[in-house]
Amino acid sequence: xxxxxxxxxxxxxxxGSLRLSCAASGRTFSSSVMGWFRQAPGKxxxxxxxxxxxxxxxxxxxxxxxRFTISRDxxxxxxxxxxxxxxxxxxxxYYCAADRSPLTIATSRWAYDYWGQGTQVTVSS
Numbered sequence: 044x045x046x047x048x049x050x051x052x053x054x055x056x057x058x059g060s061l062r063l064s065c066a067a068s069g070r071t072f073s074s075s076v077m078g079w080f081r082q083a084p085g086k087x088x089x090x091x092x093x094x095x096x097x098x099x100x101x102x103x104x105x106x107x108x109x110r111f112t113i114s115r116d117x118x119x120x121x122x123x124x125x126x127x128x129x130x131x132x133x134x135x136x137y138y139c140a141a142d143r144s145p146l147t148i149a150t151s152r153w154a155y156d157y158w159g160q161g162t163q164v165t166v167s168s
Contacts, residue, residue: 044069044070045068045141047159048065049138049161049162051064052164053163054165054166054167055166057130060126062124062125062126063139064121064122065122065139066119066121071096071141073096074095074096076148077094077095078091078093078139078141078149081135081137083136088152089104090151091103091107093113093150094115095145096115098115100148106132111124111126112127129166135164137161137164138160140152141155141157142155143156
């Protein structure tokens, strides 16, 4: 089993920044892909960004490219999502997820096996 715990959400004004953290514990795999998704009220859960634990390139949704950066600290078993230039439309619950057996850096939520409980991000205009 893998446990994922997100933190770092909060209320921020438009144009501001937040950094989300996802601490992984349990049976983590060095080959896993770690992703961030978000879900706004009344909307489907959507892909934000993902990265391999082993490093290499990351994958971003078009809506966040150039504003968000995903990174990982293998020593701390933690994945981060640095969010800059936040917009009101970024308001959502943000979830961390793990894909244990990735063929690629998936953008579909159905590829991910484990999920955190989510952290709320609210961007005021």
